[in-house]
């Protein structure tokens with residue numbers, strides 16, 4: 001996310017402009033007479049009047065907090081959904097539907113020549129029924145509808161994040177990410193039982209992943225066993241309640257690192273993701289010409305199952321944040337009371353109370369810094385898609401081929417001909433985008449073409465020969481922001497193509513960006529966002545009225561002061577701006593409070609969610625509902641700036657009510673009556 | 675007599691009570707010489723305060739004009755009048771008019787705060803503070819500088835107000851019934867201070883009052899009745 005901000009082309013001008021504006025404001029503030037600052041601060045924070053700005057700033061703070069938080073999370077949903085869809089599909093989809101597009105390779109090359117296009121690949125898409133025999137006895141075969149996607153793996157890998165979403169790829173990545181975490185946890189000084197529990201859990205976890213990698217054929221048993229041996233030894237020690245010595249840990253580190261490095265090289269090359277590897281269960285079909293492997297969406301071959309997930313919580317972090325917050329609050333209250341009670345300062349009891357309070361604040365702050373943050377383990381129920389077939393398991397995929405004429409292949413008796421194939425599961429697919437994960441089964445392009453009936457047909461008994469067809473062409477563009485232009489370019493290329501190759505025939509082709517393709521879900525989120533903005537906007541109208549009212553009442557109550565200041569030579573505009581400053585500072589307090597707490601909250605969002613979950617047992621974010629493995633968030637700097645500036649502008653504008661009253665007041669009017 | 679520091683020329687002031695006009699001052703003309711102690715005496719409601727506000731450039735006359743140090747004040751821009759009030763004129767009001775949120779010292783620093791930009795204040799502050807403490811000390815308020823106005827007695831408040839009017843060394847001091855709310859003894863004390871300032875420092879003082887005894891201190895006495903100056907009184 002920060003990288004994205006850094007890449008923003010207007011970043012430097014924006015920072016420069018913001019800096020200049022801030023400097024100008026500072027210069028203006030420093031140039032104005034000092035009485036405004038002193039009196040404004042007295043009005044704000046002196047005596048029990050100080051309650052007023054505090055109470056007024058609160059709704060602003062809540063508004064800012066909600067606007068930032070809700071927008072960040074909603075944006076996160078939209079953003080992650082977009083990224084997932086885009087990662088699964090492609091930037092632009094040229095869809096010929098089930099009719100199919102002939103001469104697709106030629107057209108794909110032409111698309112690649114269109115301005116802004118990086119790559120294009122044909123895709124076969126057809127509907128199928130899949131039958132899976134689970135690896136567990138006692139469970140009946142499962143039958144699911146699915147979408148069969150024929151891909152050229154090497155080309156598809158260039159389209160989006162297809163490669164990243166593959167199970168083996170994710171497994172390798174997880175082992176790599178996890179290795180250092182495990183070793184770091186092991187090296188941590190021998191701690192309490194909870195630390196040992198975490199260490200145990202982390203080792204178990206990585207061992208489990210390594211085992212899965214072995215099952216997936218990423219490494220052999222002979223290779224794994226010696227590498228994990230030292231780690232297992234550490235595990236045994238931990239289980240006995242002892243902390244593993246330095247030697248053991250070093251040895252475990254060496255083993256895990258070597259395994260990690262060899263896994264890095266063992267990554268499946270993009271062009272081989274669909275190939276059934278020798279030495280695996282699928283090798284009985286060795287010698288088959290075309291790759292007969294398939295990749296099943298995790299929702300197709302899996303079944304939702306409750307599953308206890310261990311989670312490492314930074315225990316104490318929540319308390320730390322909370323205590324810091326309380327300490328800050330106590331400090332504010334302290335300053336406030338101290339200000340208000342300045343007349344009692346000489347008294348002994350007051351002095352004692354002051355010291356006690358200051359001590360309490362300090363103690364809280366110290367407590368907050370010194371609370372140990374220990375990782376500890378909690379468990380929580382999650383629903384995951386538990387794969388029912390293993391790597392190397394068989395899937396039976398049945399399709400109904402549709403010919404170029406649009407007719408179905410029919411057997412004697414008029415029954416549509418069904419094409420069934422046994423495919424070997426070589427990988428799983430999980431993008432987090434449920435539409436894809438619950439329906440897609442990826443197979444090799446040529447295989448899928450036959451299954452869909454889109455392969456080339458020789459001329460036979462009176463029927464003309466038909467060229468091979470593809471259902472879609474997926475396109476990757478260089479700059480996603482300019483995808484719409486590229487769409488037009490592709491449409492033009494299609495017109496020329498049809499003109500030059502009339503044999504393509506009248507064909508309805510739709511060219512869409514992934515965004516239009518997914519507009520339903522995105523529109524829903526957008527609409528929700530605007531409704532929320534509207535509701536919070538209404539809240540800000542209330543806040544504006546409140547600030548206006550308060551500044552007006554303040555200027556009214558203080559009209560004597562206004563008269564005095566003017567009699568002593570203060571300008572009308574100067575006295576008016578004092579009340580503008582009053583409103584501005586209230587707005588600034590609210591913004592600062594709201595913004596900082598929202599940013600804090602977003603920063604600790606996952607930790608807070610876990611903490612609430614484990615201490616209060618409230619499931620804030622049921623994973624099975626959202627299908628995200630964390631609460632998504634996407635904070636835009638522009639939005640923060642817009643909200644902050646908006647609130648500041650609003651509070652300043654609204655306090656014009658008081659400002660004008662003060663500026664227009666005649667000094668003699670204000671001074672007339674006692 | 676030396677040349678006048680202040681002149682009022684045919685000053686009239688109208689107030690509008692709905693459609694009916696109420697003329698409070700009827701073409702009052704007067705001239706105040708440099709270093710003079712002038713007192714305007716008149717019963718309550720005769721327009722003394724109104725006159726003082728006009729002369730002190732706080733309010734605009736309906737007719738006539740004010741010449742301050744040779745300049746036609748109401749022909750000048752408003753900012754000029756603001757500046758004059760800030761640096762050349764001191765005002766003591768009938769009802770003290772101290773700012774309740776500021777301590778006595780801060781109240782006394784107000785004229786300086788009004789003309790000093792925030793940037794210059796950290797440097798200028800010490801000088802102004804020293805001067806303010808000196809003036810407050812002269813008026814016998816040295817012990818009271820950090821008190822809020824509400825913690826002071828009436829006499830102390832009036833002295834604090836006087837300190838604020840004197841701190842910037844004005845060339846002209848206006849006093850609107852400075853003794854009006856004080857008992858005789860305290861009032862006499864304030865009058866002694868004013869007389870001393872006039873005699874010792876040569877400060878020009880224009881005071882209005884309804885109290886004959888108070889007026890005796892002045893060099894010259896003018897009588898105001900129903901918005902007109904009585905001549906030859």
Ligand SMILES: Nc1ncnc2c1ncn2[C@@H]1O[C@H](COP(=O)(O)OP(=O)(O)OP(=O)(O)O)[C@@H](O)[C@H]1O
Nearest residue numbers: 689690696698717718719720721722723724725884
């Ligand atoms: N804003 C106003 N609107 C209407 N009438 C006013 C206004 N200000 C003053 N007056 C009237 O002008 C007259 C003079 O008022 P002013 O305050 O100058 O009297 P004063 O001589 O100072 O009296 P006092 O000795 O009681 O202070 C009074 O009758 C008063 O009612």
Ligand SMILES: [Mg+2]
Nearest residue numbers: 722723768850
């Ligand atoms: Mg009066």
